[in-house]
Amino acid sequence: MTPPVTAATTDATDPVLDYVRRAIADYPVVPVRTVYTEIAGIPRTITLKLEGHSPWRSVKGRTALSLIRSVADRLTVPGATVIESTSGNLGLALSAICRDLGLRFIAVVDQRQSPVIQKTIEDNGGELDWIKTPDDAATHLQDRLARVRELVRVLPHAVWPNQYENDANWRIHETWTAPELDAQASASAQVLFAGVSTGGTLAGLSRYFRRARPGLRIIGVDVRGSTVFGGVxxxxxxxxxxxxxxxxxxxxxxxxxxxxxxxxxxxxCCHTLREDTGIAVGGSSGAVLAGALDYLYRHPEVRHVLCLCPDLGDNYAPTVYHPAWLDRIGLPADPGRLRHRTGAACPGFRAHDGQSAPTAPSEEDVPR
Ligand SMILES: Cc1ncc(COP(=O)(O)O)c(C=O)c1O
Known part of the structure; x- marks a missing residue:
């Protein structure tokens, strides 16, 4: 999917910028799928923007291209090494981009990272630098950032795009992800839900939609225990x-x-959606869906919502979709019992045709 970087295809004066330009031009329109449910006895429509159908399997492909573009002038130095703290998806995209550009890449990660993503980063030639924080600590990110700062200090020609503070992160979602979604989703959508980590996706979507569709309500979704919006x-x-x-x-x-x-x-929510429609999404998308169900329960006037789903379930076969992992976090593996946890009086989901829907996008999902 990634355009190869060769002497014939690059701009000799600026191979990195040329690469990013081409990758954006070749990026497919990421499909949406619509599912239906009934909450508090009222039919509701949920449009899922399935960013997992991107070339590097998550919304972070867009972020990675933007971050790399923002540091392009520092990447032409021989021996340049890209270093980033990542919980997985950004690392996967950066590893593919760095491989294509012939750059060394180090991903600073913690033990919670999906083994599927780890392997892909390594297959792409990326190096994993593990922080030793115990699995049940609350400070993985702070520890990863401390390690990145240390590596940047000791490695010559280290380039840290810094997804947590670089405005290139959110700007790409304002100028690209949001208008794409706007063109796909019907004008009837009343609320947009997006999850947060760096907050880049939500910030970019919001800055576009606040201007373009001021009537659209915008809801940030986070998980308990996170401090993106404050708290302990x-x-x-x-x-x-x-x-x-x-x-x-x-x-x-x-x-x-x-x-x-x-x-x-x-x-x-991930399990119930997969069981009912065949659409398997990652845990952060499950959180967005859970937030949307809660909101719909409290807002009977809302009939159509949009959910930004950052990735698909394929990265999470050993975690979110594995019985042993479910057991570890105190959930039953039985679909019927899991369904009870979906909450907000949601009886389940139906795909747009009333049938079980395949996870792969169908022709009709891709706007022309
Ligand atoms: C699976 C997944 N969901 C949600 C997000 C949140 O995105 P952001 O960092 O833009 O807030 C990320 C970011 O890494 C992600 O990988």
Whole structure:
């Protein structure tokens, strides 16, 4: 999917910028799927933007291209090494980009990271630098950032794009992800839900939609124990969503409300959605869905919502979709019992055709 970087295809004066330009031009329109449910006895429509159908399997592909573009002038030095703290998806995208550009890449990660993503980063030639924080600590991010700072100090030509503070993170979602979603989703949508970690996706979406569709309510979703919006950190099991620091990008004007959901409910939503529609999403998307169900329960006037789903379930076969992992976080593996945890009086989901839907996008999901 990634355009190869060769002498014939690059701009000799600026191979990195040329690469990013081409990758953005070749990026497919990421499909949406619509599912239906009934909450508090009222039919509701939920449009899922399935960013997992991107070339590097998550919304972070867009972020990675933008971050790399922002540091392009420092990447042409021989021996340049890209270093980033990541819970997985950004590392996966950066590892593929660095491989294509012939750059060394080090991902600073913690033990919660999906083994599937770890392997892909290594297959792409990326190096994993593990922090030793215990699995049940609440400070993985702070520890990863400390390690990045140390590596940047000791490694010559280290380049840290810094997804947590670099405005290139949110800007790409304002100029690209948001208009794409706007063109796909019907004008009837009343509320947009997005999860937060750095807050880049939500900030970018909001800054576009506040201007383009001021009537759209924008809701940030986080998990309990995360401190993106303040509070006291608590150990968390899901990766991708949440952080042990405040977002550098989000301002109160960017969202109408913030919803905090229990991680176990997020996981239960993943299972119920997969069981009912065949669509398997990652844990952060499950959190977004759980937040949307809660909101719909309290808002009978809302009939159509949009959910930004950062990735699919394929990365989480050994975690969110594995009975042993479910057991570890105190959830039953039985689908019927998991369904009870979905909550908000949601009887389940139906795909747009009333049938079980395949996870792969169908022709009709891709706008022309
Ligand atoms: C799976 C997943 N969900 C949600 C997010 C949150 O995105 P952001 O950092 O833009 O807030 C990420 C970011 O890494 C992610 O990987």
């Amino acid at each position: 950190p608590r150990p968390r099991a899901l990766t991708g969503i949440g952080a042990s620091r405040r977002s550098a990008f989000l301002k109160p004007a960017d969202y109408d409300t913030v919803l905090l959901v229990e991680e176990r409910r997020a996981v239960a």
